[in-house]
Amino acid sequence: MLQAVCDGKAGSDGLTSVVVVVAAADRPSRSGRREMRMARGFESKSAQDQQQEAEAKKHEKRKKRLEPEEIDRNKRREELMLTRTRVAREFAETKNERRRESLVAALAHLDGEIRKI
Numbered sequence: 001m002l003q004a005v006c007d008g009k010a011g012s013d014g015l016t017s018v019v020v021v022v023a024a025a026d027r028p029s030r031s032g033r034r035e036m037r038m039a040r041g042f043e044s045k046s047a048q049d050q051q052q053e054a055e056a057k058k059h060e061k062r063k064k065r066l067e068p069e070e071i072d073r074n075k076r077r078e079e080l081m082l083t084r085t086r087v088a089r090e091f092a093e094t095k096n097e098r099r100r101e102s103l104v105a106a107l108a109h110l111d112g113e114i115r116k117i
Contacts, residue, residue: 084110
């Protein structure tokens with residue numbers, strides 16, 4: 001059985017100190033402890049890469065700041081699309097012919113408004 005304990009401190013050479021504890025049954029002639037130096041593992045590098053990607057995404061979002069008019073336009077388009085989805089669902093469920101005609105007109109109106117944006 002091996003157990004590794006990392007002190008989390010990197011030396012001047014950039015390597016992390018790790019203490020490996022070996023069970024007495026595995027190494028009867030030794031004291032059960034030895035210290036060795038090893039490079040950072042894949043997990044640390046992976047975490048570092050993820051942090052760098054997150055920072056890059058934040059920076060990219062900052063660059064893509066939208067103008068207030070564009071934000072309003074996008075919000076209005078989203079509202080119209082949601083309303084159109086609701087009306088289309090209601091049209092599919094409605095049996096009353098007059099109500100269906102009204103919903104067709106509403107869909108046509110919403111399609112025209114969406115095209116304007």
